[in-house]
Amino acid sequence: MKTKYIHFTLAPLIIILAVLLLAISCKKENNDNNDNPTPPILPECKIIIPDDSSMVQIGNIVSVEASIIGFSSDAKVAFSIDTSTVSETSVDPYNFQWDTEGWELGSHIVRADAYDENNLITDEIIVFLIDTILPLMPPVPVINIAPEEGNTDTIFSFDAYGSYDNEDPAEALLFRWDFEGDGYWDTEFTLESEFEHKYTHPNNYQVRLEVMDTDGMISDTVKSLMVGHSGNPDACEGYVTVPHGGQVYHTVAIGDQCWLRENLNIGVMTKGGEVPSNNDTIEKYCFDDDTANCNKYGGLYMWKEMMNHFPLQGSQGICPNGWHIPSDDEWKELEGFVDSQYGVGDPVWDEIYYRGFDAGKHLKALLGWISGGNGDNIFDFKALPGGYWEISFSFVRAGEEAHFWSSTHDSGHNGRERTLKYDNDQVSRSYSWDESAFSVRCLRD
Numbered sequence: 499m500k501t502k503y504i505h506f507t508l509a510p511l512i513i514i515l516a517v518l519l520l521a522i523s524c525k526k527e528n529n530d531n532n533d534n535p536t537p538p539i540l541p542e543c544k545i546i547i548p549d550d551s552s553m554v555q556i557g558n559i560v561s562v563e564a565s566i567i568g569f570s571s572d573a574k575v576a577f578s579i580d581t582s583t584v585s586e587t588s589v590d591p592y593n594f595q596w597d598t599e600g601w602e603l604g605s606h607i608v609r610a611d612a613y614d615e616n617n618l619i620t621d622e623i624i625v626f627l628i629d630t631i632l633p634l635m636p637p638v639p640v641i642n643i644a645p646e647e648g649n650t651d652t653i654f655s656f657d658a659y660g661s662y663d664n665e666d667p668a669e670a671l672l673f674r675w676d677f678e679g680d681g682y683w684d685t686e687f688t689l690e691s692e693f694e695h696k697y698t699h700p701n702n703y704q705v706r707l708e709v710m711d712t713d714g715m716i717s718d719t720v721k722s723l724m725v726g727h728s729g730n731p732d733a734c735e736g737y738v739t740v741p742h743g744g745q746v747y748h749t750v751a752i753g754d755q756c757w758l759r760e761n762l763n764i765g766v767m768t769k770g771g772e773v774p775s776n777n778d779t780i781e782k783y784c785f786d787d788d789t790a791n792c793n794k795y796g797g798l799y800m801w802k803e804m805m806n807h808f809p810l811q812g813s814q815g816i817c818p819n820g821w822h823i824p825s826d827d828e829w830k831e832l833e834g835f836v837d838s839q840y841g842v843g844d845p846v847w848d849e850i851y852y853r854g855f856d857a858g859k860h861l862k863a864l865l866g867w868i869s870g871g872n873g874d875n876i877f878d879f880k881a882l883p884g885g886y887w888e889i890s891f892s893f894v895r896a897g898e899e900a901h902f903w904s905s906t907h908d909s910g911h912n913g914r915e916r917t918l919k920y921d922n923d924q925v926s927r928s929y930s931w932d933e934s935a936f937s938v939r940c941l942r943d
């Protein structure tokens with residue numbers, strides 16, 4: 499039993515020994531065959547730096563490097579550019595530094611010849627030497643205004659010191675200014691980069707600066723400047739407040755005109771649709787028949803009631819003594835004065851519907867208009883979107899529109915009116931039926 503066990507364990511050991519002996523003898527046989535050529539590694543040479551078709555700024559140094567395999571240990575690599583050999587080395591890494599200074603612009607063939615006693619392998623690439631010509635750049639204008647906002651008493655300082663140019667020093671740049679943004683240059687091109695200017699007229703100005711460099715390249719920029727009415731002359735001289743029908747109104751001087759700053763709110767409320775009569779009572783509508791809206795927006799008046807049933811253009815109507823209902827022409831004068839693009843007397847004001855540029859924006863109050871439709875109120879006219887009574891219909895458009903009567907009337911049934919709208923910077927001029935009920939502003943005689 500014991501012997502049997504030994505035999506059983508020895509058998510695999512003997513087999514392993516036999517395999518080992520066979521392996522050793524095989525290895526020895528391979529060693530004996532070492533004089534024969536090994537499976538050949540084909541010699542290769544490749545330029546690995548730079549990439550083929552590289553573009554190089556002329557004057558720069560270019561590192562050129564080749565990688566070789568399959569050569570004997572005493573292999574050499576010769577580098578040439580076009581047809582001239584420029585470097586040779588037997589040291590790995592096989593490289594050289596090509597100083598491109600003095601070479602011609604354009605394409606060059608960079609070649610590496612790797613060789614030993616048995617082999618010669620070549621690789622070549624193309625390198626483009628370029629001279630980067632930077633395009634001329636226009637100047638960059640920068641406006642600085644101090645103070646950043648003010649009024650008609652403010653002396654503003656305008657400078658262009660922040661302007662610059664790629665090619666020119668700032669001192670070589672020429673500047674010209676249009677302080678109002680009205681399209682008329684207020685200075686010639688000048689090396690002066692600082693000016694002072696005072697505005698006679700409140701407005702939201704678009705100050706324009708043009709800069710020219712010595713190559714004649716011009717660029718411009720615009721910066722907004724809000725110029726408000728100066729502190730005190732808001733109210734009309736001698737008429738700061740005006741009592742009328744139990745209420746006190748304020749005044750505002752705009753150009754040569756003196757306006758009440760609030761819509762009239764005089765009389766007794768009558769319900770929408772009830773036509774006021776020629777009696778001793780001034781009858782007004784309040785939006786939605788709500789007196790709170792009369793307090794907020796003023797009353798809404800039909801044309802004849804507003805005129806006190808005396809339809810003469812420019813008459814007092816329901817205004818205080820010494821005041822009157824503005825005529826169509828007087829509205830035009832206001833529009834021309836407050837508009838930043840079309841002045842008093844401009845034929846644009848004779849047109850109908852929305853016209854001018856931004857008179858409406860300047861007349862609208864800072865608050866109360868829907869959808870961001872507020873004005874900038876820079877003349878303190880404070881037009882409110884009181885809405886109106888649409889003849890035999892309903893109260894509409896409070897928050898959206900302001901309608902103001904004039905004392906001007908056509909030969910028929912219509913008075914001239916003005917409309918300001920939340921989504922429009924202009925002012926509309928149109929006729930409306932006398933039975934529409936609108937806001938009323940009074941003008942000093």
Ligand SMILES: [Ca+2]
Pocket residue numbers: 634635636637663664665666711712713715
């Ligand atoms: Ca330039």
Ligand SMILES: [Ca+2]
Pocket residue numbers: 675676677678679680681682683684
């Ligand atoms: Ca100008």
Ligand SMILES: [Ca+2]
Pocket residue numbers: 774775776777778779780781803
């Ligand atoms: Ca009446």
